[in-house]
Amino acid sequence: MISQAKTLVVKVGTSLVTHAGRGLDVEAIARWAAQIARLRQMGRRTILVSSGAIAEGMQRLGWTRRPQSMHELQAAAAVGQMGLVQCYESCFREHGLHTAQVLLTHADMADRQRYLNARTTLRTLLELGVIPVINENDTVVTDEIKFGDNDTLGALVTNLVEADALILLTDQAGLYESDPRLNSSAKLIEEAQASDPRLETVAGGTGSALAKGGMLTKVQAAKRAARSGAHTVIASGREPEVLVRLAQGERLGTLLSAQTVPLAARKQWLADHLTVTGRLRLDAGALKAVVRDGRSLLPIGVVEVSGEFERGAVVGCLDPQGREVARGLVNYSAAEARQIMRRPSAEIESVLGYFDEPELIHRDNLVVL
Numbered sequence: 186m187i188s189q190a191k192t193l194v195v196k197v198g199t200s201l202v203t204h205a206g207r208g209l210d211v212e213a214i215a216r217w218a219a220q221i222a223r224l225r226q227m228g229r230r231t232i233l234v235s236s237g238a239i240a241e242g243m244q245r246l247g248w249t250r251r252p253q254s255m256h257e258l259q260a261a262a263a264v265g266q267m268g269l270v271q272c273y274e275s276c277f278r279e280h281g282l283h284t285a286q287v288l289l290t291h292a293d294m295a296d297r298q299r300y301l302n303a304r305t306t307l308r309t310l311l312e313l314g315v316i317p318v319i320n321e322n323d324t325v326v327t328d329e330i331k332f333g334d335n336d337t338l339g340a341l342v343t344n345l346v347e348a349d350a351l352i353l354l355t356d357q358a359g360l361y362e363s364d365p366r367l368n369s370s371a372k373l374i375e376e377a378q379a380s381d382p383r384l385e386t387v388a389g390g391t392g393s394a395l396a397k398g399g400m401l402t403k404v405q406a407a408k409r410a411a412r413s414g415a416h417t418v419i420a421s422g423r424e425p426e427v428l429v430r431l432a433q434g435e436r437l438g439t440l441l442s443a444q445t446v447p448l449a450a451r452k453q454w455l456a457d458h459l460t461v462t463g464r465l466r467l468d469a470g471a472l473k474a475v476v477r478d479g480r481s482l483l484p485i486g487v488v489e490v491s492g493e494f495e496r497g498a499v500v501g502c503l504d505p506q507g508r509e510v511a512r513g514l515v516n517y518s519a520a521e522a523r524q525i526m527r528r529p530s531a532e533i534e535s536v537l538g539y540f541d542e543p544e545l546i547h548r549d550n551l552v553v554l
Contacts, residue, residue, distance in 0.1 A: 463492030
């Protein structure tokens with residue numbers, strides 16, 4: 186599967202580009218550049234999602250421990266991003282390749298226009314033979330530092346450009362049935378479906394004090410990437426020539442395959458929202474209509490409205506037990522939705538004094554998760 190992939194998104198974690206968090210490992214970054222240059226010679230297009238900016242900033246500022254305060258994290262990211270970009274640029278230049286720094290936030294993915302702009306820019310860079318080096322814009326966005334991780338960002342970028350494969354490189358050989366750091370006889374999961382819910386139960390926490398992601402975020406990233414038809418490999422970045430060997434068809438690490446039909450671009454954008462501004466709880470009839478029958482959501486099937494949102498916002502649809510099963514663009518504000526819920530569409534005008542749409546969410550703007 187990976188050997189046939191033409192467009193790859195490769196994510197390297199902090200432990201693979203730094204000296205255990207004490208500044209950048211220039212030799213390691215040079216090896217990544219050399220491997221991606223080889224991929225280029227093999228006809229593969231590669232986007233690199235790289236951690237390491239905060240760790241490099243800590244080194245430059247003389248800090249031995251990752252700070253807790255947001256402004257210090259942002260300062261470290263700002264300082265370290267300079268060194269990270271300089272290092273990648275010089276290493277790729279040795280192979281005659283140009284690089285481009287692209288800083289993204291989850292907010293860029295949530296806004297439709299910015300999403301399309303980022304998509305066009307990245308596709309153009311790939312067509313020009315440039316290697317995009319992507320990181321979260323930690324310097325200006327607080328939530329991404331506090332909650333974000335580059336595994337998720339890698340999956341979002343995979344969906345954004347409709348890449349064929351996502352390669353998540355870590356300091357572990359792959360996903361194990363139990364934590365290999367605690368159980369020496371833990372068995373490596375060589376292949377599974379990305380959508381298998383059992384994977385999340387075996388994924389552990391973060392691997393080090395420097396890294397933000399853990400196996401759970403990688404499993405969730407694979408599940409997200411599968412929505413656009415991309416397969417994911419979780420493999421050790423310590424393996425020599427790991428990217429080249431994967432591209433040549435060698436089986437390394439854990440392959441999490443995509444079994445579902447890729448979502449259309451607009452619905453993929455809806456599915457990629459990490460947060461929603463409101464939620465609609467559905468009754469059993471509406472749940473069946475939306476999830477099983479692929480129909481629009483009508484106000485009569487909504488039993489509860491939570492959150493505050495305006496018309497056109499992305500909202501989540503919950504089953505009677507409170508689990509999110511779908512999300513979409515809502516045709517009415519939260520205040521309006523509370524007035525018309527549990528009522529037939531024919532009564533919307535008499536309740537609100539006007540009538541826009543018979544549906545709360547039209548099926549064309551609705552995606553089942």
